[in-house]
Amino acid sequence: MKYFITGGTGSLGKALVKKLLSKGNQVTVYSRDEGKQALLFGKEKKIKRIIGDIRDYDKLLVSMKRERPDVVVHTAALKRIDDMEFHPDECIKTNIHGSDNVAKASLLSDVKKCVLISTDKACQPVNVYGSSKFIAERLFTNHDFESCSTIFSSVRYGNVIASRGSFIPLWLGLLEKGQKISVTSTDMTRFLFTLNDAVDTVLGAVENCEGGEVFIPQISSYDMGTILKAVERIHGFVFDYDLIGLRPGEKLHEDMLAETELPFTYKVDNINLLCVRPQYTNRTHNSKWKKYTGPHFNSSLHVSENVEELVSLIKRGTMETR
Template identity: 40%
Template sequence: MDNGFLSIKELCQRIDVKPHTLRYWEKEFGDFLKPCRSKGGHRRYGEEDLKVLLKIRELVKDRGYTIKGARKVLGSGEVNSREEENSLKEGNYFQGKKILITGGTGTVGREVTRRLLFLNPSVIRIYSRDETKQFDMSEEFKDVDNLRFFIGDVRDAERLEMAMEEVDIVFHLAALKHVASCEYNPFEAINTNVYGSQNVINAALKVNAEKVIFTSTDKAVNPTSTMGATKLMAEKLFTAANYYKGRRRTVFASVRLGNVLGSRGSVIPLFKNQLLNGKQITLTSKKMTRFIMSLRQAVDFIFKASFLARGGEVFVPKMPAVKIIDLVGAIEDVLGYKNGIKEIGVKPGEKLYEELMTRDEERRSLERDDMYIILPPKQLSNSRFSYPGAYISKGNNHYTSEKGEFLGKAGIKKFLQKESLI
């Protein structure tokens, strides 16, 4: 201790967490902490910081609050109802569970892993085919003793079953996700996104897993691309699996995400690199619109869906829509560069706008303030399930990124800065 201030190592010992957990809390709760710097430039923490971090530890690790829930309690100091208390404590659902993440070395998979690690699961198994990414990830989490790595492909049913032995929860993230790549390699897209998903379903049924959550995309709605079509087929497989599982406890559900800004392959790193290197920004079309969400929001939603899933649903978050031309303008303003825009034309399979659900899905969906819940066919009028805060959607809107209110350039700038995306 230096003049009453704690080093990172000392602080980790006092609050009994690993360094990677502290680093993550610094990122998520930074506005509640006020560390200072030593003469050597190292961060030091005072008694007030220690009190805040002990409270965070109590909320997140001991009481199972989500990050969002813990932030709300820290900000207001109180929770107003039992329903709100339960919604803020969805994180304790994972306590003591054995969890498998297919495609776990990807951007979303890593973030899911980071978040799970301080929700006290029994073990997290990372299943992916990229040896180098697994090595890099193992180095990042080298102080974690309940993280396991399995090299394998979802196309390999036998290997997948071995990795899934005794698992409770599966997050199926593995996929071929680039639209252009899938257009030129449709057989590979089918093998991974369709047959690979069926292998995940079969393995989960064989080990009697508790829940399996599939991450889909808004490109699965009225698809024009191979990637979107294969994701839609996988959604259908996950819904259908609930009907032939017999007496097994396994619940299958899907989440349909928008464009996750900050994930591998998203446009922000591309636009940023072009601007900083004095190049024109390449834009497929100035008319293009998209639904967007941050990596943090995507993982929040995946966890929320896994908590709510009863079987066969497709969960769709309510997301802001943006004009890509406004996104470009916001990035230019933040970085202070403006090199011009070059339209290169729409790529094969690409759409000018995205949709959240079809007309038919609207008629059998429930709605909450934060999401839509698309029920399996014929399930709406005779639903056995209930969801906190959900009501029958009016079904008189067509949810597309082409219509409605756009975030606008100022709103996008605020979003990018709030989510530390640029």
């Protein structure tokens, strides 16, 4: 199968490329950073590399028409939450208009499936980044409503341990240098999982999507107090930290599945995924999945306080990014 991955030089994109190649798929990476492309994939002859920006619709369309992929996985985005609060115009150009470009180019290139990588921040958003991803999800659902061919879906996921820019490896790096770390709140909770789990979530969505859905992984969350204990266990020493309070656009607790989505939510068979089906669709969803009858997914409701479990998760996640 032929895959076209936007933003393929990020942590998720890189891991996704590796997994897809291991299964014998053909992969095209479309991203704007030629340096990262060369560094990550320069010696890999099985990967087609295209330098381009998702804001550039013409380049995107020509690239897809030339490659004729079966599946597009749209990972490209501006993701730094606090930065996006001060640059909402740039966030809109990439995360909303760019995502719309990807969807339209996919439709005109006869792509079979196009999957948007979204985030827990898109669920009941309170910041610019989350709001942009919420709109992108709705764009993909609407494109699916209008489509007679290409299937459009989205997949949300939480914080990936040891991905580029994530806070746990940042903390460990500072502690190794003898520097103090900054913590927003010990009461804060976050959904955490590993890069391989994130890849499996994406591929599970690709395999099971029938049109317009949002897929959600059922993963554990941890409060910062438990995370600090796990980091202390890994670091090997007791350390001090500064409490700095919430940053612009930050939530104390994250949402993965809203209460308003519960009536449309189903459990995907044989995989740890939930599926929120669209409220309006022209498609028939054939999968006979059971209705999800659990609570909404807020990180304060699914907290694990198992420090050893988290230590193991962090170590596994760190190994996966090497």
